[in-house]
Amino acid sequence: MKRKELGVAVIGAGRIGTLRARLAARHPAVGFLAIADINADAARTLAERTDADFHSTDNNAAIEHPAVNAVIVSTPEHEHVAPVCRALELGKPVLMEKPLGLTLADADQILDTVKKTNGHLRIGYIRRFKRCFARAKQQVLDGHLGKIAGGTARVYNTRAQAFEILKRNPEATPVIDVLTYFVDLMLWFNAGNPPVEVVARSQTGVFKKAGYKVDDLTWAIVTLADGAIINLGISYALPSNYPILGQSDRVELLGEDGTMIIDDDHRDHQLYSEKGSGHAYVPGHKINFAFSGSNPSGDWALGDYWGPLGNETRSWLDHLVTGNPTAHATPAEARLVLETTVAIERAAASGERVRLPLET
Ligand SMILES: NC(=O)c1ccc[n+]([C@@H]2O[C@H](COP(=O)([O-])OP(=O)(O)OC[C@H]3O[C@@H](n4cnc5c(N)ncnc54)[C@H](O)[C@@H]3O)[C@@H](O)[C@H]2O)c1
Structure with missing residues (x-):
């Protein structure tokens, strides 16, 4: 694995975005971390906690940042579509939280964008991990x-x-x-x-x-x-x-x-x-x-995070740099679910x- 080749944007700095960002920050391939949240305090607090390089209340500013080449979308269920589609349109791989959306219309907008952009999207169904x-x-x-x-x-x-x-x-x-x-x-x-x-x-x-x-x-x-x-x-x-x-x-x-x-x-x-x-x-x-x-999701213990969300996040980041297969759910699987x-x-x-x- 080449070191530090990933620039990761985490969109949504709540409970799960916090775990994703803390895990990304300690991954050996991640050399740049950006955080976005509509809540300025949440974005700043998580950026400080993870020593992130960039933070904003503007999701697109993080997604479009030239140092970002992978995006994790951890916004609430009804706020997935816009950041996921923007990242896909820019050709940046995306790991998003489940479910795809709360409606099939939202899900289909995401699937249409995956098809149109030939995008790389995986959905976080942590039980698999x-x-x-x-x-x-x-x-x-x-x-x-x-x-x-x-x-x-x-x-x-x-x-x-x-x-x-x-x-x-x-x-x-x-x-x-x-x-x-x-x-x-x-x-x-x-x-x-x-x-x-x-x-x-x-x-x-x-x-x-x-x-x-x-x-x-x-x-x-x-x-x-x-x-x-x-x-x-x-x-x-x-x-x-x-x-x-x-x-x-x-x-x-x-x-x-x-x-x-x-x-x-x-x-x-x-x-x-x-x-x-x-x-x-x-x-x-x-x-x-x-x-x-x-x-x-798992547990913090002895300075590290143990359990499915840790496995899932690390596995996705590993997958991006190694190209090895991954067990993450595909858009078609998540649509059927x-x-x-x-x-x-x-x-x-x-x-x-x-x-x-x-x-x-
Ligand atoms: N994989 C898991 O184990 C797991 C567990 C719980 C929740 N989830 C999923 O994770 C997602 C987030 O859940 P959570 O528990 O972290 O929620 P949360 O409420 O703790 O955090 C959501 C964050 O997103 C921010 N936000 C809201 N709208 C936004 C927008 N448009 N742009 C940017 N930021 C925005 C909020 O300010 C908040 O900080 C949901 O899809 C949920 O289903 C996954």
Whole structure:
């Protein structure tokens, strides 16, 4: 690897942009770092923290900077299109946060730009970069399961984090914003076997009472082209002090020749402290009892960042300089994931079965 050949712009200096920028700043190939955020304080604070070379409240000033040759877009879900498309138009590779957008129209604008510019875009589905899920994908590729008949994936989290996400955008529902990771995993494991039908049911409760048009619990059955059936479920409405610090999940795949069960509930590392544990995503939130490994992004420890978001960021930067293949989601994969989550929402709202592909 040549040293210092990358100039990286990080657009959006919030929770995830901060992690991306701190990781980029310490990557051996990065010789220039630019930060942009509409909030001047956020841009300046992160620039100071990472010793960045440039910061601005103008996204384009960072993206267009001549020293920048790679762009990470970590803006909120409804603010992805403009910075992603600008970078692609300039021929700069982009890593963007999931989902592609909150609507298929936004997603298609991005996909049209990728096509028009022959652009290099990858989408950050960090679950792929957790060791157990990468290993599972390899085991599927190696044929351990044989033909997959179906599976299940469900994820839980507390309402404390859900309210933080909804404050940012009330349209970023648990299905569109979080179940998306598990739809991506299941479609990745079943690559080449696209979803054709969705049935779903949901239940309202605490979010509705708080004024959001968001369900507490959604359960879906997704049928794939070859008839495989995938059960996907989410609740981000668990009580605020339940010990999850991000995601508690379980993923199962059932094949003709094998069965895979991935217990990712994080009960393997429990911490109880009278002093309380902080929450990386919810400022000021403290719980006495925690499933310590349940922040899906990872953890800072001993001066470095360990876990999926660290692996994913480093892997993308490595990919840019080495040209080696990468497991990051492609635009077409992310489009199919968004379409499936939109179908789940429509199926839950109507009670009707929804066929895919959707008529947009
Ligand atoms: N990969 C992961 O583990 C992971 C986890 C959580 C969230 N996300 C995704 O990351 C993205 C950001 O989430 P977050 O939790 O960091 O949000 P956040 O609210 O913490 O940060 C968003 C930042 O973007 C800034 N911003 C808003 N509009 C902007 C614009 N038009 N231009 C520039 N800056 C703008 C805000 O001022 C804020 O600083 C979302 O797409 C979310 O779904 C990914």
